[in-house]
Amino acid sequence: MERKEEPLDGKTCKQLEKILGPKQLKLDWETRVCYGYDATNRLCVPDAVVFPENTSQISRILELANKRGIPVVPRGAGSGFTGGAVPVKGGLVLSTERMNRILSISREDLVAVVQPGVVTGVFQKQAARMGLFYPPDPASQDFSTLGGNVAECAGGMRALKYGVTRDYVLGLEVVLPAGRILRTGGRTVKNVVGYDLTRLMVGSEGTLGIITEITLKLIPLPEARRTVLVFFPTVEGASLAVTRILSEGVLPSAMELVDRACLDCVASSKPVEFPAGTGAMLLVEVDGSQLSVEEEARRVARICESMGSLELRVSRDEAQAEALWSLRRAISPALARIRPHRLNEDVVVPRSRLPQAMERFGQIGQEWQLPVTAFGHAGDGNIHVNVLYDRSDLDEAARAEKAAEAVMRAAVELGGSLSGEHGIGTTKAKFLSLELNPQALELMRSLKELLDPKGILNPGKIFPETAEGLGA
Amino acid sequence: MPLETGRPWEQLQEMLQLCVKCGRCRAVCPVFKAVGVEPAAARGKLALLEAWIKRRKRLGDRRLREVISLCLLCGRCTANCPNGAGAREAVELARCILARESGLAWSKKLLSSFSSTEREARDPWIRGAGLLQRLLMRELPRERGLVLRLGATRLGDFWAPKLKPPFFLERHSEKLGSAERRVGLFVGCTIHYLAPEVGDAALKILGRMGYEVLIPKGQGCCGLMSVGMGDKQRASLLARKVVEQFDMEELEAVLVPCASCAYQLAKGIPELLSEDPLAARAKLLAEKVKELGVFLAGEEGLSVFQREEGDFFKGSVAYHDPCHLAVGLGIRGEPRKILKELRRWSFKEMEGADECCGMGGSFRLFHPEVAARISGEKLKRVRQAEVDAVATSCMGCWMGLKEMLHRESKEIQVRHICELVCEELEDVESSSLESGGQI
Numbered sequence: 001m002e003r004k005e006e007p008l009d010g011k012t013c014k015q016l017e018k019i020l021g022p023k024q025l026k027l028d029w030e031t032r033v034c035y036g037y038d039a040t041n042r043l044c045v046p047d048a049v050v051f052p053e054n055t056s057q058i059s060r061i062l063e064l065a066n067k068r069g070i071p072v073v074p075r076g077a078g079s080g081f082t083g084g085a086v087p088v089k090g091g092l093v094l095s096t097e098r099m100n101r102i103l104s105i106s107r108e109d110l111v112a113v114v115q116p117g118v119v120t121g122v123f124q125k126q127a128a129r130m131g132l133f134y135p136p137d138p139a140s141q142d143f144s145t146l147g148g149n150v151a152e153c154a155g156g157m158r159a160l161k162y163g164v165t166r167d168y169v170l171g172l173e174v175v176l177p178a179g180r181i182l183r184t185g186g187r188t189v190k191n192v193v194g195y196d197l198t199r200l201m202v203g204s205e206g207t208l209g210i211i212t213e214i215t216l217k218l219i220p221l222p223e224a225r226r227t228v229l230v231f232f233p234t235v236e237g238a239s240l241a242v243t244r245i246l247s248e249g250v251l252p253s254a255m256e257l258v259d260r261a262c263l264d265c266v267a268s269s270k271p272v273e274f275p276a277g278t279g280a281m282l283l284v285e286v287d288g289s290q291l292s293v294e295e296e297a298r299r300v301a302r303i304c305e306s307m308g309s310l311e312l313r314v315s316r317d318e319a320q321a322e323a324l325w326s327l328r329r330a331i332s333p334a335l336a337r338i339r340p341h342r343l344n345e346d347v348v349v350p351r352s353r354l355p356q357a358m359e360r361f362g363q364i365g366q367e368w369q370l371p372v373t374a375f376g377h378a379g380d381g382n383i384h385v386n387v388l389y390d391r392s393d394l395d396e397a398a399r400a401e402k403a404a405e406a407v408m409r410a411a412v413e414l415g416g417s418l419s420g421e422h423g424i425g426t427t428k429a430k431f432l433s434l435e436l437n438p439q440a441l442e443l444m445r446s447l448k449e450l451l452d453p454k455g456i457l458n459p460g461k462i463f464p465e466t467a468e469g470l471g472a
Numbered sequence: 473m474p475l476e477t478g479r480p481w482e483q484l485q486e487m488l489q490l491c492v493k494c495g496r497c498r499a500v501c502p503v504f505k506a507v508g509v510e511p512a513a514a515r516g517k518l519a520l521l522e523a524w525i526k527r528r529k530r531l532g533d534r535r536l537r538e539v540i541s542l543c544l545l546c547g548r549c550t551a552n553c554p555n556g557a558g559a560r561e562a563v564e565l566a567r568c569i570l571a572r573e574s575g576l577a578w579s580k581k582l583l584s585s586f587s588s589t590e591r592e593a594r595d596p597w598i599r600g601a602g603l604l605q606r607l608l609m610r611e612l613p614r615e616r617g618l619v620l621r622l623g624a625t626r627l628g629d630f631w632a633p634k635l636k637p638p639f640f641l642e643r644h645s646e647k648l649g650s651a652e653r654r655v656g657l658f659v660g661c662t663i664h665y666l667a668p669e670v671g672d673a674a675l676k677i678l679g680r681m682g683y684e685v686l687i688p689k690g691q692g693c694c695g696l697m698s699v700g701m702g703d704k705q706r707a708s709l710l711a712r713k714v715v716e717q718f719d720m721e722e723l724e725a726v727l728v729p730c731a732s733c734a735y736q737l738a739k740g741i742p743e744l745l746s747e748d749p750l751a752a753r754a755k756l757l758a759e760k761v762k763e764l765g766v767f768l769a770g771e772e773g774l775s776v777f778q779r780e781e782g783d784f785f786k787g788s789v790a791y792h793d794p795c796h797l798a799v800g801l802g803i804r805g806e807p808r809k810i811l812k813e814l815r816r817w818s819f820k821e822m823e824g825a826d827e828c829c830g831m832g833g834s835f836r837l838f839h840p841e842v843a844a845r846i847s848g849e850k851l852k853r854v855r856q857a858e859v860d861a862v863a864t865s866c867m868g869c870w871m872g873l874k875e876m877l878h879r880e881s882k883e884i885q886v887r888h889i890c891e892l893v894c895e896e897l898e899d900v901e902s903s904s905l906e907s908g909g910q911i
Contacts, residue, residue, distance in 0.1 A: 030535045033523045034510040041493045043523065051509075078510070079495035097508050121499070142499035336555040340490055392489070 008047045012068055016050065016092075019060045024051040024098070035093040038078040038085040039140075040427055041341075046073065046087040051098045055173060055181060055212040058094065062210065062456075063179030065092060071459050074206040076117065076148030079140045081344055082425025084152060084205045088460040094210065096147045102126055103213070110218045111170065111187045116147025116211050120154075133221040135162035138421065139332075147211050153203030155421030157254040157285075160379035162219075164421065166202040173213035174201055177452040187215055200447070205423050206458040208451050225253065225287040226297040227321040229313040230304045231278045235259055238280035239354040241307045242378045245284065246351075248303055250296050255379030256283040256328055259358065262373045265334040272327060275310040282378070283328055285321075331375055338371055339388035341397075343404040348382040349416030360410045361385050368403040370396065382420035409434065424462045432464055484565050485525060490557035491518040497549040497559060502828040503542055506845040511539045514549035514559035521566055540566050542839060544832030544846075545700055546795035567702030591641070591664075591692050598665060599637045633666040633871055640668035641689055648675060651684040656718050656726040658761075660733035661693050662867035670867070673894035674729045674764055680897050681771060688717035694736040695744070700833045704744070711741040712750055720756045727764045729890050731866035732833070734763035735796035763797060765865045765889050769806035787860030789814070789892070790822035792850075792873060794866030798826045807865055807889055814896055822857035824850070831872030847876045854884060861885040863892055 008016075008027075016025050026032070026049040035049040047070075052058045065072045071091025078085045087093050100117035107130055114123060121142040124134050137156035138144060144154065150172070155164040171185030184197040201208060232238040235257070242255050258281040266272050274281065282304070286296040301312055315321035335342060349357045358374055361383070365372030368387075376384035385407045389400035408418050412434050419428055433441060445463060448455075497514035498504050504513040511520065520539055540563060549559035640663055655678065663671045678685050695710035714737065718726055728734035738761045745754040791811055797803045804826070811819040830836060830846030854862055854877065862873055862884060873886040 028535060030520055030539055031509070031511060033520050034516040037493050037519055039492065039494045041491075043519065045523075077495050077498055078493075079498075095509075100508075119499075140495065143495050332554040333556060336490070336492075340555070341492065 008070070012064070012070065013048070015064055016048065016061065019057055019064070020050055020052060024053065024057075025049075026051070032093075035075060035078070035095060036087060038075075038080045038083060040081060040083045040086065040425070042083055042086050042426075044087050044090070046093040047090050049093045049095060051095050053098045055175060058175045058210055058212055059179040059181055061092070061094065062175055062177055065456050066178050066454055069454055069456060071456055072210070073458050074147070074151065074210045076145030076151070077119070077140070077143050079144045080148065080152055080425065081346070081422040082152075082419070082427045084423055084425040084458070084461060085148075086426065088426060091456070091459075096145060099147075099212070100145075105130055105132065105218070107132065109187055110220075112216045112218055114146055114214050114216065116145060116150070116214060118146050120144055120146055120149055127218055128221055131221050132218040134168065134216060134218055136165045136168060146214055146216070150202055150211055150214055151204065151206050152423040153421070155377070155380075155382065157256060157377055159377060159382070159421075160255060161251050161253045161287075166199060168217045169198055169202050169214060170217050171215035172198050172201050172211055174209035174211055176209045177454065177457050181212075182209060185215065189217060203423065205425060205461050207448060207461055208457065210457070222253075222287040222289075224290045224293045225285055225321060226293040227315040227324045228284045228286075228297055228300045228304070229324045229327070230282045230284070230301075231274050231310040231312075232280045232282060232304075233277050233308065233310055234279040235358045236355040237308055238282045239358060239378065241282060241304050241309070242354065243351055244307060245300055245303050246379075248299065250286065250299050250303075252284045252296070252300065252379060253287045254283070254285040254377070256376065257281070257354075257358075257378030257383070258283070258328065258331065258375040259362075259373060261371070262331050262335070262375045265338060265373070266327065266330045269334055269337060270330060272330075278310060281327070283324065328375075331373075335373060335386055335388060339390050341389050341391045341400075343387040343389070343400055344422075345385045345387070345404050345407045345411075346376075346382060346420045346422045347385060347407060347411035347416060347418060348380070348420035349411055349414045351379075351381045353414040353416065354378060354381060354383075357381075357383060357411065357414055357416070360414070361407060364403050364406045364410065367406070368399045370399055370403055372403060372407075377420075380420070381416065405431070426461060429460075429462060429464045432462070480565060480569050481525075484521065484562060484569065487558055487562040487565065488518050488522045488525070490555055491515060491522075491553075491559065492555050492557075493519065494554060496552055496554055500548040500552045502546060502548070502830070502846050503544060503842060506830075506842050506849070507542070512542055514543075514553075514563075517543065517563055517566075518557070518559055521562065537570055540570060542842065544795070544828060544830075544835050546828050546832065547799045548795070551799050564699060564702070567700070568704040569702075571702035571704075591690070595639060595642070598635060598639075601635060633662075633874070635665055636668055638668075640664040640671040641687065641691070643668060643672070644675065644687055646687055646689055648685045648687070649679050649683065651682055653682065654684045654686060654723055655767075656723045657685050657687045658691055658694070658714070658718075658726055658728045658733060658737060659687075660728070660730045660867060662871065663729060667867060667870065667888070670729055670870075670888045670890055673888070673890040674727070676894050677768065677890065677897060678727070686718075686723065691717045694733040694741075696732055696736040696740060697833050699736070699740060699744075700835075707740075708744045708748070711744045711754065712748065714741060715745065715750050715754045715757055718757055720753065720760060723760060725760050725762050725767060726757060727762055727767050729764040729865070729888065730868075731763055731794035731797035731801075731864075732868050734761060735800040737761040738801060763801065763803065763865060765810055766803055766806045768889075768893065769809045784816065785818075786816040787818075788820045788858075789817040789861040789863050789887070790820050790854065790857045790859040791825055792822070792829065792854075792862050792864040792869055793826035794864055794869045795828050795832075796866060807863075810889055810893065811863060814892055816896055816899065817861070817892060820857060820859050822853055822859070822862075824853040827853060829869045829872035829876070831868045833868060836872070847872060851876045859884065861887050861892075863887045863889050865889045 031049050032045050036045045037043045071089045072094055073087040074094045075085040076096055096117035099115040101115045103113040105112040127134050135158045137158050138154040149165045153165050174182045176182055260279050284300050286293050297314055361374045371388040373386045374383050387400045387403045389396045391397055408431050418431055418435050493515055501513050510516040543563045547560045659671045692713050693710050695707040698707040738758050742754045742758040745751050829850050830843040836843040877884050
């Protein structure tokens, strides 16, 4: 029977086992396969999977790996969209699943200390029980981990009002490639002592160090929320409403824009009522005190009506709000029925360019003759452009790649960015120079080299492999 | 053995294609929550099968079988998959292929084959086992050497359901009552052998409501257990038997007091027999199958629960959602509606009511440790609910709950919804007889 022998030599395995014990080191092919992919659906089988339980084990693993030049790829839930957790150069996958404890939540300091393997949604619920709020809400919050969220700097729908993961990380414990343990930041919101190493680590995609403990900022849980669902005749109209709502002084917790193509998808599989002539749907959520949400929901409704909305629904309670949001959540499953695969590009543009961007994305779909849908966090300009295709159709797959590239180029041309919240990983590495100027790229490379001279930490990520990189 | 390339393979490959590895199943899979490593989640299993097929490996490797067997078939992954990948169905199919490629393990073969022998031929054996069981578990004091010698010491902290002869189908004739409105009753194995009282309760309720009930004697096992073990052939055999037993023309509905059997009759059997000469009848049966609680909830007869002044109060009851009912058939409201209408019990919603009990057909037999972890979580939920009883409508869950509560907290009763309804009816009847009033 053909079976790939574990390429780690016996001595290394023995030493790993000494650090971890037999149960936390897995060499069997079945386990290795299951830790070789993420949500990009690309599989690279690692040589071993390790399940450390504490910082000191991680430190010793890295020390050993550094000495032997073995790649180490940290992995939370493997739910990233850009290949961050895929061991493209083999080596060890280091799973943080066993480090999943919430160490403390302090109501007085509004601070929590957690291990990296804690699932974001679990943490949010625990905080909410204490009347506290951890706002970052990536769509994967029910299964992605805080460690992964920090490493990728995950965003979400509430970013408009509350910011993204980086805005809630006060301090970190990070194991550096040679095994040294770094502590950054602390338990206070204000801290200007030296360089901001915390921010350097947030979003570093596991290439600079392995996060072993996270100190997070919390805020009081808002008392109430209201959802307003509005249908507009055009995407442009809806996009203009987004800017108007903000300029009139309302700061909603979320503003999601859904184009007609997405709505049609949803309507093909479940009863959705929307007025004739609908071109786009806008979901606006406001939160705060009972009084303020009533007032803000009214103002949002008024603004939308004055801008020619076709129909407007306002939630009265949680159940109604859920019903309105279920429309948004139904999009993903619905898209899958059009084509089984998709390239999900999380490009972001300045808010004022949103109407142009939406138009351009539509054109790209036509140019490459592929269904391209756009929906997402309109409030912060972060649009999820989905290029739908079928992998088994090679021609279609090739066109999808081209279309996705066109989407990214368009976003950068409009003064935006390649990625709002998914990171670069492997899938966007070759486009890095589209956005970063040579000096920035050079500085990033030297930082990486300084911290990880042997290049053992998550190799093959972020930086384009020399020749592959595209000219700007 | 060569790698098969027939239809099931292609079918499996197509199913695997649909998983894009997003990871959402990690949030809902009870096994993953208990074990905490990727191969336990649906995504892991599908990835592994995909990789396995790509490498043209021979299926049947012990470790692969282990991974594929580590699934409750609760269907949460399928129900929550944003891409419409049927992970539960893929695991089922993979088990079938595995079983065909390298045979079932002897223990599974035994279990599966037992369920398909003719009931009449099987019952005397089970009765014999019942005697032995009584001997071991009741009549023999625990300290006796025989218990040790029979290897039964491990039963010490294990609640085993008692066989209760005469079994349900032996207790009743094929037709009860005579009325215009006629329904069929399918009871399944657990009620027949271990909990005839649940079936009795169902009959009483239906009689009280004025139904004629047909209980075909030849009804056997619904076959869900065989499906779970990958024994599709046997499951189809059993399915045919079930379908043949019910003459749909004359029945208003076929009622099933067990959620798992109801799921199998409504969803599993028509699929198993989709290319069988009996396909049309299987479909008709599926259309008429109703889980008993759902049927009762839609009946006006339940308005008999008018509490009289001075009625005694029995306590608070929580509801446990069986996976096959809540996830499989999407039924959550009706059982609660019934419980809320009970006058002698006050219904209390339990947090995590729809979390799995860990029984999963034969899952508990083959993965006792994982099952124990899952049921341990459930037990916490039941305790936190602070109720006097937990009601459910699946006989698998009924066993699972009884087992976990027997060990930990004997004060909390485990009841089938039917039993509660029946008791209430009887109470109402007896109290109205005493007062000479009308119901």
